[in-house]
Amino acid sequence: MKKNPSPDMQTLREAIETSDRRILEELRKRMQIVEDVARVKLDAAIPLRDRLREDQVLARVRSLAVETGLDPHEIERLYRLIMEMSIARQQDHIRSRSVVPLRVAYQGVEGSYSHLTAQKRYRHRTGGVVLEGCDTFREVVDRVIDGRVDLALLPIENTTAGSINDTYDLLGDGGVAITHEVVSHIQHCLLGLPGSAIEDLRSVISHPQGLAQCSAFFHAHPFIEVKPEYDTAGAARKVKDGNDATVGAIASESAARVYGLEILSRDVQSQTGNFTRFVEVAREAAPCSEEVPVKTSLLLELGHESGKLGTLLQVFSDHGVNLTKIESRPVLGRPFQYRFYLDFEGHQASTSIVSALQAVEPMVSTLRILGSYPRDLEGEGLAGPGRKD
16 A cells, blocks of 8 residues: 655745644734724723733633643744734824824723723714823823823722822922812722632732721731731732732722622722712813803912911802812921812802902912813712712
8 A cells, every 4th residue: 555645845834834824814913903902992991901811811822822732832922923913903093083082091901990081081083082090199190191192090089088198289289280180989899819808818908098098997807917018909819819819909899800709898988978089180271161050170389378378268258258168288498288179169260269369469479370171060969968878
């Protein structure tokens, strides 16, 4: 019996070329799907980069590589390049659109309260939205100042834990103006690994504000040590990555879904009506419609004369200006000197506010308008007195 002749080199090369064409055709199809993904992300205000999804894809292809007899490490290396191609394709698709999407920065990762608030405010915007998460508030503001993004959302105060000083200090540094406000209902969950229980926990991690807003829960569970992290959802991701049943996180229900954690307890915040006010900032002030209620934010610094703050507040009252908030922060490099942040109803160009500012200007060493912007009346109603959840 004659043996089948072995294929020659040319035949083998042609077979490889045929296989390569099939691989490239599948890559082309993948890139087309990636463009559809980009369109959905722009409409729903979902960040382009999803690190958890990338990890899931890599785990899946490693498993498939083992099943098919391929080197899982080499396949992972290949797919990391393919995912970078996918991100680049999404970015190219965005740049090619006739309507440029809005670029918005926030502090945190997917599932953080800043991320969820950004989604609520910007999703379904004509032209779409590109959300960019940052590690710190400073990085968020820097991206606005240097033009890498158009807007940013920063939390500025919470009904349980009070003012967020980092945001006030960044506003005081200048370079951005407040263009809007958004009030979000914050419902904290205690998250842990699947199958764990509260009794298993020895430490809980979260953003310092998140921990402060849940102080009553920790008072009732003294065996749990609290440890600050830079972000609520980032804490959830750290619990997932750490795979330690004694470590939990305070974060949102959305973060539990994103990072595959179990909700051990819901609504662990100390106050049922727990709300955070966010400010939207840009490099330039934005015009306000005359038909919407407006709020103005102001920064000023006083001299050392006794009683000057009381006199200044009386000037605003005499001019019929309704102050809604006053916050003091130390001036860096000048011990025991303070700058004051004031919020009041009305636009800076209105007659009463113009006259009030003219009256107080001789009394202060610094006076700067941080912005006149639409009030979040819906959010104010939710956070106002008398609400029952």
